[in-house]
Amino acid sequence: MDIPYTIQERPDTGLYNAKVGIWLFLASEVMLFGALFSTYIVLRVGSFNWMPGRDFDLNIPIGTFNTAVLILSSMTMVMAWAALKIPNFTMFNLKIDHFDWFRIFLGLTILCGLIFLGVKSFEYYGKFHHHHFPETHTFYAIYFTLTGLHALHVFGGMVVNAYLFGRGACTALVTVALTILYMAIFGPMHDTATGGGAAFIAGAAWLGIFGLPLGIFFLAVLIWKNNNSAEMWKSNPERLTNRVEVSGLFWHFVDLVWIFLFPVLYLL
Amino acid sequence: MDTITKEQPHHDAKDAHHDPMPFWRKYIFATDHKVIGYQYMFTAFFFLLFGFGLVMLMRWQLAYPGRPLPVLGKLIASVLGDSSMPGGIMVPEFYNALGAMHGTIMIFLGIVPLAFAAFGNFVIPLQIGSPDMVFPKINAASYWSYFVGGVVMLASFWAPGGAAQSGWTSYTPLAVIAPTGQTLWIIGMVFLITSSLLGAINFISTIIQCRAPGMTWMRLPYFVWAQLMTSFLLVLAFPPLEAAGIMQLMDRLAGTSFFLPEGLVVAAKSNVIAGYARSGGGTSLLWQHLFWFLGHPEVYVLILPAMGIVAEVIAANARRPIWGYRALVFSTLTIGFLSFIVWAHHMYMTGMGSRISVFFQTTTVLISVPSVLLLTCLILSLWGGSIRFTSSMLFAVGFLPMFGIGGLTGLPLAFNAIDLFLHDTYYVIGHFHYVVAPGTIFALFAGLYHWYPKATGRKMNESLGKLHFWGSFVCMNCIFAPMMIQGMQGVSRRLYDGGATYLLAEPTLHWNIFMSMAAWTLALFQIPFLINFIVSMKLGEKASDNPWEATTLEWSTATPPPHGNWPTLPTVYRTAYEYSVPGAARDFTPQTQPQE
């Protein structure tokens, strides 16, 4: 016997199962970030001479840009869902099927996420370059903990979105992320000349020999085949739409957290 | 964590219950809620026994401080190295590790998975008339996350410096400067928190979405209400601890000082490490706040499922409806709400001002009102019933006074002034062990004896069950009642020698040996249970589909329930506990029986 209301809404609650699940998960996320914000407030209020974030070397224009990117991605995310929902959806009078619009918008969302993380790691690199680490100052401790956790959430949301875009995209994303993680761990050792250079070269070679062909391979697979969401779109369109909505709810929440993080860390 | 958005419920045609599945598919990577319930039960039971083993070691040290433990001591030293029990004599660090891990394992790896996850998984879908949990794969992920967390916790015994030593509360700044075991403790906790979170979300979604036709909220068995509230506590209270865990991890690994006060100087064994708070001071009290924000709801996570089990067992065996069903439900909801705003009563000693103390004192005393209501309803349910004293009923009835003692001894601790004296003494240990050990664990045994026939098709042996109950009942009281006496004498809970070198403890020292003997005897009385549990699977008396003649939905399905539970969804026509209805043909009316 099948589990009821996996796709259809239950009449008395007006919800399908996954939507209940994701909202409960978001409730727990509110408490997670709530505890971290509480920590920030306690440490700030308890300090003699709190130095606001803007007195540190946080770059406000870059932060503003990143905020805009994330907001834009939230907008494209909800548009992707709307494109799936509306059978004759189109914009700019283009003759494109609405499922293709969905993929365009979802692709833009993932791209925005990539830009966000790229800019974020650029910011992190700047801090580390100037020897500003979590242990340097309590403000940096808060900054790195909060933005790091948020970046993890962004990455998680991107993986899910990539999966909805097509399984190949998801694999490619995870592979690239693992490669970057590897480089980030072994890369800095190159500077210290403690024998880490060999590891870094090994990492670079690993990237060159395996990473690039793999990336190209997955890109090819992504384009030509392995498009599970297109298959689902044919067999069970409502389920795909629901998945996009649920993934979108999480993505909007990540955006919402950043909306608070940005002024709190950069401006106040 | 983020996989929740990806993993939507879906039910492959391949999963259909007619096809025989290979063993690993059915029992290892299972998605059936009942099998996951069994997985949880066996793992949690292992950890319960393991945690009990840890405390039996501690009781040796408390009863005979500094004396080598015969045979077993050498064995442990050879397994764990000389940092544990060289020559059979326990070193203080190992004693601390035992204490910390006993608490952690019993609470997070034993009772919560058993009471909440195992019973919840097995019983909830059956009681609400659902074919499975709404997210079967997330359910499996929840179990495996728990499993990994457990393995990490066990592995931490072999970490350099031993397992976590800073108590199950991991108070900072001690926990930050503790050896590696503490890092593993945090990582293990993150897995356990993830597991509880996934499980709790699954339970709530299932209860909201998958109630069978006709199963309105007020027709739900009380057990389901209790599990629903427990799930909410887990969803909303655990994340702050996760956040705190992340920050403690940052403190330990990245050199931050969220929880380290300014100017902290730590004397290590050989050298003095000064200026520990590298990034500018934080506050240790923040950890306590975040920890107890979880810690207090956690107490109700431990007790509410037990209440639910006891209510089911009492209703079925007293042959009369639960007295005050609505009162039970609304008390549970009130407890759930209030439990979020009482946490700082664990922190009266931290120099809080009198105004905030009064606030927490008031809410703490308030929360005892619904707790007493719960107990009163359950006791009144016995009134005028024709009680069958089966093993499960014995445990359920035994739960009532034990939980009563545990609850009432908690009242003095709620008051600021008295708590200043009793804080951190054995009185506190006695108090919460009365709630959790003869309280919750008795309820768990009641549940095991009660639902065993549904899971296996056979009953457990009654004589062995009664031996198990009476032995455990006497031993439990012999262990925990003397703790109250010691506590009121002022003996601190964390003394390595049980107070042997403290003058104030001298009048109560003789109880140490008594309590230790009782603890070891308690272990002996678990042997009949283990034999009973294993042997009855093959040789027990055959049970019908409804051996206890109970009304709730789980007894209307086949035994053991197949994958998918029912051929078609059952329809519910009446409330959960229609026992001894005047004029009815039998003394119980199942929920599936249509109204005339």
Next chain:
Amino acid sequence: MSDTVKAIKKHVSWYMIVGVSLIVLTGVTVGVSYIHFGHSGNIVVALIIATLKAALVASIFMHLFWDMFVKMAVIFKVMIFTAIFFTGLMALTLWSLKDEIRTSSSTPGPLFRQSAPAPAEEHGH
């Protein structure tokens, strides 16, 4: 119901408007931060704008506005209680740390000793 095709068609323009206004509000919050309202004044202004933005995201992108009276009563209950407990966690923790044991004559001091050393010297720019 909020998710009929007709309704969503109407919503699409809202998504655009809200998206653009969120970006505008981001600009506003940055611009306003350069104006001095007094120490807590700036915090209040920034948090008001952030709350407004968050409300827009939650009500439009996450559909809470259109679903408010139609369905999802369960979700609203859960989120309201989450908000209450979140507030409780924040407020009570702060109150506990602030409410020190002191006589009526002593002045309230900082919550705990904390110095804030200046960030490391070597600024690259």
